[in-house]
Amino acid sequence: MEIHKPDDKVFSFDSYPGWADSISGNLGAVYPFYDVKGGGAPSLDLKSIVSAKLAKGESVNLDPVGLAAKAINAYLLGNRTLLQGICRAPWVASPNPDGGWLPEALPPHGLHNPKDPEVFISDLKAALVKEIQSYVHSAGTVGILLSGGMDSRVVAAVVRHVQQIEGNRFKVVGLTWGKETSRDVVYAKKITERFGWDWQHYPLNSDVLARNIRHMGRMGAEVSPLHLHAMPDVAVTPGIDVVLAGSYGDSVGRAEFSGKHLTQLKPLLDKQKDKFGILRSKLLKRAEAGLVGDLLDTPHLSGDISDVRRREIEQECHYMRRMLQCCMNTISEHKPFYQAFTAPEVFGLMWSLDPAVRDNRWYSYLLNELPGSLLEIPWARTGRRYDHAEGQADKLSKGYHEYGRWLRTDLKKEIVDRANSDRIRGLGLFNDRGLDFALKAWGRSKTISVNSLDELFSWVASLHDFIETYGIETQGSMAETSWLDEVNALRGGAYARIVVEARNRFRQ
Secondary structure (H helix, E strand, O other), X not given: OOOOOOOOOOOOOOOOOHHHHHOOOOOOOOOOEEEOOOOOOOEOOHHHHHHHHHHXXXXXXXXXXXXXXXXXXXXXXXXXXXXXXEEEOOOOEEEOOOOOEEEOOOOOOXXXXXXXXXXXXXXXXXXXXXXXXXXXXXXXXXXXXXXXXXXXXXXXXXXXXXXXXXXXXOXXXXXXXXOOOEHHHHHHHHHHHHXXXXXXXXXXXXXXXXXXXXXXXXXXXXXXXXXXXXXXXXXXXXXXXXXXXXXXXXXXXOOEEOOEEHHHOOOHHHHOOOOOOOEOHHHHHHHHHHHHHHHOOOHHHOOXXXXXXXXXXXXXXXXXXXXXXXXXXXXXXOOOXXXXXXXXXXXXXXXXXXXXXXXOHHHHHXXXXXXXXXXXXXXXXXXOOOOOOOOOOOOOEOOOXXXXXXXXXXXXXXXXXXXXXXXXXXXXXXXXXXXXXXXXXXXXXXOOOOOHHHHHHHHHHHHHXXXXXXXXOOOOOOOOOXXXXXXXXXXXXXXXXXXXXXXXXXXX
16 A cells, blocks of 8 residues: 655645644644645645545545554554545644645653752743743633643643733633533632633533534544544634643653553554454455554654654654544634643653653642642542542542443434444445444443443444545445454454453443
8 A cells, every 4th residue: 555655845835824833843733634646735624625636536535544544443543544645744744835844853852860850840830831822922812621630730720820920911711521520520610710710611412422423524534533522612612712732741741641651552553453353354454564654654763763762752643643633623623722741842851851750740740839729629530639649539420421321322323323334334344244243242331431342333433424424435345355254253243242241340
């Protein structure tokens, strides 16, 4: 399979928004779609790119490698999308005035272990203040995505500090979604009350989830709709000039990715396996070279680099960019959106530390130097103070949604109908027997929270809507069936049942 590379001379950036251009070298940059053959500026609106291709008489076809990558993983890899010839802008690269992108230099990794934490925290605080000031410099009203976690409250405390420095020049609104009795919502509201800010709450329910399935289809079906939450509502909230988030705080501040510390991570390539046996084996075999190529498709992974640096770059380039930021593009389409912790001056400080000491301590130190005494508000993950490893947790609910239950009750018929439709089964992508076994196991799930099958089938529903929305016609079977498909289906079906039964027993 061809690995698409950005061409230095294929398009102009005349219409590229200035705010997005200013952060193109950040970890939390905006990554627009673009046509590798040229013929228009990059855009966060996939429809405009597809329309331009069709207007030129070009066909728009699904990309088998992209589909395989997403079917077996939570996110796509490299710059690939689900459509041939349409890619995402490269990671940590700035627009070239002559067209295309130029890779930005990354800060080095180090082994620093500060003997005087106060000096390091002073530098980190100054870098964060400078970063936030650059994001809110002309805004009259700033929205902050707030939860009960530590990342967003650090952002909130820094923003409050900037407000004080600048004489309360701008207003702030806390933006929170989820169940009103959950830790995330209760703690977020406490933060806004402590700072005297306005607060906007967005409820989550099965109707919101159904809308997000359709919305993700319009966006290109690159991520499960379970991760959109209330972002479409935040995007169109009136009266907010700029939206800030702290979603990169875990990865930068604590070197933690999906609950695992950087030093415990394995290469991403190890995860590219069809555990549920839902893909046709011949297609997956043909896609393997493309998957490997996509994982390596950044100049930042070339040369002799340490394993730690390689793991960190992999996670930021693929997981954070292709999962988190793909969802956040919902907001970026409508108004300037910035991720704190992602300016080189900030994450460069954290990368300079010995990975062994990149842990919870730095947030504790930092919050003690910022307004609000926010360490007094418990951490949503534990229900206790962030700096207290033990003690009685509060009685509030940790879960802020019921996506698993809503999918398997209110939306079950819609999900099953889409999964069994000609648009999905007719692709020649899926191993039908494996998909049948996985669907059957999914129907036995009883947890309120989501599992990997919820992730899979909510995405399949969005994939259906993506194909329907853009009128994409399949060009025959992507791969023939083989005897190995039956074996994989039986093996994958057994694994799916084990996953479901284990979660039914041990999870809420």
